[in-house]
Amino acid sequence: MTSLPLPAHHPALAATDPELAALVGAEERLQADTLRLIPSENYVSQAVLEASGTVLQNKYSEGYPGRRYYEGQRHIDQVELLAIGRAKALFGVDHANVQPYSGSPANLAVYLAFAQPGDTVMGMALPMGGHLTHGWGVSATGTWFRGVQYGVRRDTGLIDFDEVRDLALKERPKVIFCGGTALPRTIDFAAFAEIAREAGAVLVADVAHIAGLIAGGAHPSPVPHADVISTTTHKTLRGPRGAMLMCREEHAKAIDKAVFPGLQGGPHNQTTAAIAVALHEASRPSFRDYAHAVVANARALAEALLARGFDLVSGGTDNHLILMDLTSKDVPGKVAAKALDRAGVVVNYNTVPYDPRKPFDPSGIRIGTPSLTSRGLGTQHMTAVADWIDRGVGAARDGDEDALLTIRAEVADLMAAHPAPGIPA
Ligand SMILES: *Cc1c(COP(=O)(O)O)cnc(C)c1O
Secondary structure, X not given: OOOOOOOOOOHHHHHHOHHHHHHHHHHHHHHHHOEEOOOXXXXXXXXXXXXXXXHHHHOOOOEEOOEEOOOOOHHHHHHHHHHHHHHHHHHOOOEEEOOOOOXXXXXXXXXXXXXXXOOEEEEEOHHHOOOHHHOOOOOHHHHOOEEEEEOEOOOOOOEOHHHHHHXXXXXXXXXXXXXXXXXXXXXXXXXXXXHHHHHOOEEEEEOOOOHHHHHOOOXXXXXXXXXXXXXXXXXXXXXOOOEEEEEOHHHHHHHHHXXXXXXXXXOOHHHHHHHHHHHHHHOOHHHHHHHHHHHHHHHHHHHHHHHOOOEEHHHOOOOOEEEEEOHHHOOOHHHHHHHHHXXXXXOEEEOOOOOOOOOOOOOEEEEEOHHHHHOOOOHHHHHHHHHHHHHHHHXXXXXXXXXXXXHHHHHHHHHHOOOOOOOOO
């Protein structure tokens, strides 16, 4: 461990705990030197990093601004009000709660606000691209509630709204979730809202993956269609690990009560501060450019992959994400993902809709462009990225470790020319 270089910019950490400091330093090098294609990840700015490492960490502040159970909150209240005000302005909502610890607890709060244990809830099935917390069986949301699940069509890879409507009218769920973790296409919030209204359900738009695209005007907004909007703050929104719940005034009390005291104790104030900074950054014109560049890069990358004979779920992408089915390339997703990792190209293996293989050894890989766009790569670089993926997948199939090392060196060269936000050279 101690043979790893210590990060000179964390002097106190290096002096107190060299073992841990070395691991942080090594992770910085990994994030700097590799092509990070995991669509739920990003690079936060130096400003966001600094905000999340402040003495706000030292405070307890159960409650909400002006209604705390602890004294000494005058500055903390201002921090939280800044984050709330910026969320409301950026997304155009009546109400924002910035306290959920992460996306999964935020979704739990939604259930607590609108459903009773045993009630029927509805969401997209995990293997179709939904999230665990949308009522999937292994999640508390699928054991404490009765989860019914919709998917995508086998022939198109798209959501079938007739199926969603039939299921909703038959099952009468209390809550319907739309959104997911592996959906390469635009979400039709208006279509979901119409179905939710017919079924008498609360519609929750879980925009964790696409919040930054929405903020930047590169994906339609769920406002005013959804009753509640749930999002993480650390994916395309490029903030700290955290979450927000947004809603109309009529649901504000129920949402706030569910988060605190329903589910949580004290909010993580250092995270609230970093969320405020990220929302400020996301309100600037340069973030609109970023969001549109993420989508342009994903489209260009999808084109280049199709040209190399790859099979993409739904035939391409409208957003930041591409889901690749590697069946026709004769390589299991996990084998490809592990080989690409050795080539400095970081992806995750993923089920594809109607996957005949097991979730822990599925047919696909999932990639995305938020991180590479944060480093300033543009559409002109996407043929190189597609080539690395193509050569990497071929090398995985052929067991050609030398080819993977060659790719790794090429990747490191391009990455060195595009410094990562928040990581000293
Ligand atoms: C990432 C994600 C979540 C969960 O977020 P965590 O912070 O990992 O708990 C919830 N819903 C969707 C759609 C997501 O993509």
